[in-house]
Amino acid sequence: MPDFSQYLDEHREVFEADLCELLRIPSVSADSSHQNDMAAAADWMLRHFQTIGLSAELIPTKGHPIVYAESPPVEGAPTALIYGHYDVQPPDPLDEWISPPFEPTKRDGNVYARGATDDKGQMLTHVKSGQTWLETEGRLPIQLKYLIEGEEEVGSESLDAFLEDRREQLACDVIVISDTSQFAPGQPAITYGLRGIAYFELRVSGPKQDLHSGTFGGAVANPLNALSKMLAALTDGDGRIQVPGFYDDVIELPAKEREQFAALNFDEAKFMEQIGVKAVQGEVDFSTLERRWARPTCDVHGLWGGYQGEGGKTVLPCRAGAKFSFRLVPDQDPKKVAASLESYLRSHCPLGVEMELIDLHGAPGVLVPLESPFMSAAAAAIEKGFGTAPVFIREGGSIPIVNAFAETLGADTLLLGWGLDDDNTHSPNEKLHLADFHRGIKASGHLWEELGKLKR
Numbered sequence: 001m002p003d004f005s006q007y008l009d010e011h012r013e014v015f016e017a018d019l020c021e022l023l024r025i026p027s028v029s030a031d032s033s034h035q036n037d038m039a040a041a042a043d044w045m046l047r048h049f050q051t052i053g054l055s056a057e058l059i060p061t062k063g064h065p066i067v068y069a070e071s072p073p074v075e076g077a078p079t080a081l082i083y084g085h086y087d088v089q090p091p092d093p094l095d096e097w098i099s100p101p102f103e104p105t106k107r108d109g110n111v112y113a114r115g116a117t118d119d120k121g122q123m124l125t126h127v128k129s130g131q132t133w134l135e136t137e138g139r140l141p142i143q144l145k146y147l148i149e150g151e152e153e154v155g156s157e158s159l160d161a162f163l164e165d166r167r168e169q170l171a172c173d174v175i176v177i178s179d180t181s182q183f184a185p186g187q188p189a190i191t192y193g194l195r196g197i198a199y200f201e202l203r204v205s206g207p208k209q210d211l212h213s214g215t216f217g218g219a220v221a222n223p224l225n226a227l228s229k230m231l232a233a234l235t236d237g238d239g240r241i242q243v244p245g246f247y248d249d250v251i252e253l254p255a256k257e258r259e260q261f262a263a264l265n266f267d268e269a270k271f272m273e274q275i276g277v278k279a280v281q282g283e284v285d286f287s288t289l290e291r292r293w294a295r296p297t298c299d300v301h302g303l304w305g306g307y308q309g310e311g312g313k314t315v316l317p318c319r320a321g322a323k324f325s326f327r328l329v330p331d332q333d334p335k336k337v338a339a340s341l342e343s344y345l346r347s348h349c350p351l352g353v354e355m356e357l358i359d360l361h362g363a364p365g366v367l368v369p370l371e372s373p374f375m376s377a378a379a380a381a382i383e384k385g386f387g388t389a390p391v392f393i394r395e396g397g398s399i400p401i402v403n404a405f406a407e408t409l410g411a412d413t414l415l416l417g418w419g420l421d422d423d424n425t426h427s428p429n430e431k432l433h434l435a436d437f438h439r440g441i442k443a444s445g446h447l448w449e450e451l452g453k454l455k456r
Helices: 002-010 012-023 032-051 116-137 159-165 223-232 255-263 268-275 288-294 334-347 373-386 401-409 434-452
Strands: 055-059 066-070 079-085 105-107 110-112 143-149 174-177 189-194 196-205 297-305 319-328 354-363 391-395 412-417 431-433
Touching (some): 002 012, 002 116, 002 434, 012 032, 012 110, 012 116, 012 434, 032 066, 079 116, 079 401, 079 434, 110 116, 116 143, 116 431, 116 434, 159 401, 174 401, 189 373, 196 334, 223 297, 223 319, 255 288, 319 334, 373 434, 412 434, 431 434
Parallel strands (some): 079 143, 189 391
Antiparallel strands (some): 105 110, 110 431, 196 319, 196 354, 297 319
16 A cells, blocks of 8 residues: 555654644533534534535534534445544543643644544544545545544443434444543553443431531531441452452453453563552452453542531531442343342441432443455454554453444444553543554455455
8 A cells, every 4th residue: 555655654744733722622521511512623623524525513412512524435344433432531530631631732742632542543543544545546445434533531422313213324334433442552452342331429318407426426417427338348458349240240251361451561660660569459360451351349539428628627527429330241140239238238337327329321241253355354454554563452441332332233343542651541641652542544444344354
């Protein structure tokens, strides 16, 4: 593909400028004050698709709009559906950013901005590869369909209905998502497994108002104390979850996969240094990679209640709450976990307080078959784009849309991550390595070529 490679080399700065233009739009879906910014990001995607020669439309939803674009069908060749999202996480805490989150800044070969790797930069690689094919060859070797949403960071509430309504229009042979990471710098990866999630909010209430802890302490149940004990009861000292029946449906890791994980060049000391801890922790008899990728977990994400201001205030709070989640593995069912959890927490709820458990959202884990022509095509394309063959890994995070795609469209997903573990996803100083941005475009372009060799 000499013309393709030459075009990529000649348009490096143009492509980076386009990425930075999109990154400047503060499209924070969780914050209603950014409603206009969400609309601006959707409009940017629409215009960009139209500019490169694709048929595109903006589809309103009850939340933020979906952008859909497609190229013409190619007789006898597969169709790929590319999924991505233009919404981003809130940038807080702002004082920890070295440069402003919505002023893209290039440092040390990276571009720093909220959304750089999650998911604007990774998503845009597939748009730019399509553009390059059209500019150099005048056509694509397969049909591409782009589905870019604006609610991924808030649960994709509008997407299930959209998939059902547009089932025929979205029909495809394979789905491509780039919202994950490489295994290590210079070592690309194809992710074939994702953990699921079950996310909850627990509210505990006691007296009708805050009380003086000296006057009432010892006679009235403290909701914060109760909450702490209930949360502590969820796991033992090694992180093993105590909810009855929680492990009944867990698929144990096959010996072959454990051997494959062990063969990867994982440096645990470097891992600890990177995230700033002095030790790793978790279930005994499992390695760090196994715990991160293929074992269930429980983590508390937020706590509230009582006095949070400067100095002391001896208050016995009337209310307290927490948000927490379980990462699930195949074949755990989020609804089954929720039912068992509710019963377990009520059995640990002290007298004198009331509890309310809110099921915020859930999704099962995913395993994608490794023995498929699409996997082989992706591996060949990535090796051409990055100059080295990919490894096959699991990922500890969750992408609930993968389950919806499988159920509604009946297609498997290729999870091709161009990001890195230290890209600070959801954290201050989010970044994307620009060399990987360009390698991702090249690999994506080769993917369309490799898929074009397959019969539909």
